[in-house]
Amino acid sequence: MKIKKTALAQGFIRCHDCGCLSKRADKNRPCPLCGGLLHPRLPNSFQRTAALLLSAFCLYIPANIFPIMTVTRLGVGEPHTIIGGIIALINGNMVPIAMLVLVASILVPLLKLLGISLLLLNVHYRWQSHAKKWTILYRIIAFVGRWSMLDIFMISILVSLVDMGSVAQVIAGPAATAFAAVVVLTMLAAKNFDPRLIWDNQR
Amino acid sequence: MNPTNFTACPECDLLLNPAEPVIGDKAHCPRCGYLLQRPRKQSIERTFALSIAGLILIFPANLMPLIGIKMLGGAKDGTLWSGVVALFDEHLWGVAVLVFLSSILFPLLNIVLSLLISAHLYFNQPSRHLARWMRWLQHMDEWAMLEVYMLGVIVACVKLAATSELKFGFGLYAFVALLIVTGMLASSLDKVLFWRQIGQLRK
Numbered sequence: 268m269k270i271k272k273t274a275l276a277q278g279f280i281r282c283h284d285c286g287c288l289s290k291r292a293d294k295n296r297p298c299p300l301c302g303g304l305l306h307p308r309l310p311n312s313f314q315r316t317a318a319l320l321l322s323a324f325c326l327y328i329p330a331n332i333f334p335i336m337t338v339t340r341l342g343v344g345e346p347h348t349i350i351g352g353i354i355a356l357i358n359g360n361m362v363p364i365a366m367l368v369l370v371a372s373i374l375v376p377l378l379k380l381l382g383i384s385l386l387l388l389n390v391h392y393r394w395q396s397h398a399k400k401w402t403i404l405y406r407i408i409a410f411v412g413r414w415s416m417l418d419i420f421m422i423s424i425l426v427s428l429v430d431m432g433s434v435a436q437v438i439a440g441p442a443a444t445a446f447a448a449v450v451v452l453t454m455l456a457a458k459n460f461d462p463r464l465i466w467d468n469q470r
Numbered sequence: 471m472n473p474t475n476f477t478a479c480p481e482c483d484l485l486l487n488p489a490e491p492v493i494g495d496k497a498h499c500p501r502c503g504y505l506l507q508r509p510r511k512q513s514i515e516r517t518f519a520l521s522i523a524g525l526i527l528i529f530p531a532n533l534m535p536l537i538g539i540k541m542l543g544g545a546k547d548g549t550l551w552s553g554v555v556a557l558f559d560e561h562l563w564g565v566a567v568l569v570f571l572s573s574i575l576f577p578l579l580n581i582v583l584s585l586l587i588s589a590h591l592y593f594n595q596p597s598r599h600l601a602r603w604m605r606w607l608q609h610m611d612e613w614a615m616l617e618v619y620m621l622g623v624i625v626a627c628v629k630l631a632a633t634s635e636l637k638f639g640f641g642l643y644a645f646v647a648l649l650i651v652t653g654m655l656a657s658s659l660d661k662v663l664f665w666r667q668i669g670q671l672r673k
Contacts, residue, residue, distance in 0.1 A: 274478035274485040281478040284605045285665045288476055300669050301601040356629070364628045367621075402481055402502045413615050416572065420615075420622030421629075423553035423569045426560065428537065428630065431544035435633075439562050447565045454612070466482040466502070 273466070280305050312461040313390060319456035320383050326445045326452065327380065334440035336422055342433055346440060349373065349418065371417040372446070379415075379453045382408045386460060393468040405462045412454040419447050479504050507662040514591045514667070516658040520651055521585035527648040528578055534641030536623060541634035549641060550574055550619075576614035577652065583607040584655055587664065596671040604668060608661070616649050 274281055279288040284303035294305050309315075334346035347355060349372050356365035382404055388394075389401055422439050429437040477486050479499040488506065491497040497506040510516065535547035550573055557566035583603050590597050623645075627636055 272485050273483040274476070275483055277485050279476070279478065279485070281480065281483065283480075284608060285601070285668075286477060286480065286662070287665070287669070288478060300665070300672070301605055303605055359632060361628055364625055368625060371621075398482075399502055402504075405481075409612075413612060413618055414621075416568075416615055416618045417621050417625065419565060419569060420553075420573065420619045421625045423557055423565070424537075424548060424622060424626040425629065427552040427556035428539045428546055428548045428626070429541070429634075430546060430556065431541060434542050434544060439557060439560050439565065444562055444564050447568050451568065458612075462481045462502075463483045466484075 273463075275307050275467075280307050283309065308463055308467075309459060309461040312459055312464060313387065315459040316383065316456045317387055319452050319459060320380065320387070323449050323452035323456060324380055326448045327376065330442050330445035330449050333442035333445065335418070335442040335446060336425065336440050337438045338429075339433075339436040339438070341435075348442065349446065368418065368421075371414050375411050375415050376446075376449055376453065379408050379412060379457070383453065383456050383460065386465070390464045390468065395469065398465050398469050401465050402462050405457070405460065405465075409457045412450070412457055415450045415453075416447075419443065419450070477506070479506065507660065509663065510658050510660050513658055513660040513663050514588050517584055517655060518588035518592050520655040520658060521581050521588060524581040524648060524651045524655060525585060527644050527651060528581060530644035531641055531648045532574060534644065535639035536642045536645060537627065538637035538639055539630060539634050540637070547639065550645075572613055572615040573619045576610050577616050577648075580607065580610055580614045581652070581655070583610070584659060587668075588659075591664065591667050591671070594671065600668045600671065604664060611656075614652075616645075616652060620645070620649055 274288060275291070278291045280291055280294055281288055282298040282301060282303055282305055285298060285301035287298065287300045289298060289305055291307070294307060296305055297303065298305050331349055333348065335349050335352065337344050337346045339345070353365050353369050353373070356368065386401065386405055422443055425437045426439050429435050475487060477488060478484065479486060479502060481504045482499060482502040484499060484501045486499070486506070488497055491507055491509055493509050493511050496508045498504065499506055532550050535549050538545065538547045554566050554570045554574070557569060583606060587600060587603050587607065590600055623642070630636060
């Protein structure tokens with residue numbers, strides 16, 4: 268295969284914000300066009316991504332164990348975990364919506380946690396093959412991240428609408444905070460991961 | 471070697487000397503497949519027009535009720551804001567702030583910044599803030615989550631439809647229109663072109 272040259276190897280740094288090229292000697296100085304700080308790669312990308320990912324892993328457990336909301340009807344309270352809410356939807360014959368919530372609140376966060384872990388392993392152990400496929404995995408992770416907020420928005424709507432005192436009430440549970448934190452932390456982890464690290468390791 | 475004739479791929483750092491893509495074409499990185507640029511017809515004019523439309527629509531979408539509910543004699547209207555307040559009342563401050571940012575503040579700032587930048591470019595008015603606004607806009611992009619919120623509304627409606635009577639408010643229609651406008655706005659804004667114009671105005 269023809270060896271292709273990176274901008275860094277040619278002595279240039281690409282500005283993260285505006286994309287213009289500067290000389291490598293200008294690193295840590297502001298970009299002449301947009302004023303953002305110039306770095307050859309995102310600073311401490313590996314460490315920051317790993318730290319954010321680890322925090323997300325820890326919070327994923329309370330997010331799934333504790334109730335995410337409690338539905339009270341005529342004084343009888345019924346706490347739901349994320350999985351419990353999905354089972355309730357299936358029992359109510361709302362399978363398509365149940366699948367949607369399953370994908371957005373269980374599969375996407377889980378696959379994102381695993382996917383970012385794999386990307387970090389790839390960079391750490393300098394895996395040599397399929398760099399393009401790894402980059403595509405990174406793109407998918409970065410794209411789907413926000414869709415996990417679905418559950419949080421749904422809860423915010425239910426909590427504000429179903430508020431009829433003792434007749435019917437929806438109260439958000441402690442898992443909501445943990446789950447929201449998982450979503451934000453994994454989004455930040457993906458944002459801090461620099462996919463150029465995958466390519467830098469290719470020989 | 472003059473760096474202004476070159477760019478680098480943001481995801482694999484390959485040094486590129488791309489030909490200017492024509493409108494309707496897409497420029498991809500030959501190594502990792504990243505979409506480098508997708509020029510749009512009248513990018514600045516359309517961004518300007520669409521951000522004005524967005525700024526008009528964001529008021530009814532925020533202030534008027536999205537959905538109303540009738541349940542066992544009680545009735546209630548829900549707006550974007552009432553969802554935030556309800557979470558705040560239940561002491562879920564973190565979640566309330568997150569919902570506020572991603573469904574109200576960031577979409578608003580997104581539109582305001584697009585309007586400011588495209589208006590300056592349209593009227594050829596240099597401003598020393600342009601590059602800063604453009605950087606803010608890029609960082610804010612993925613945290614504005616109107617389309618995810620819409621999905622949350624749909625799931626909440628399906629959950630409530632079995633036990634209560636739902637009414638769609640005028641705010642919801644404005645919200646859907648806003649969603650379409652912001653989607654078109656995102657695709658009409660050609661970042662490469664905008665940065666180049668900002669650079670030229672500076673000179």
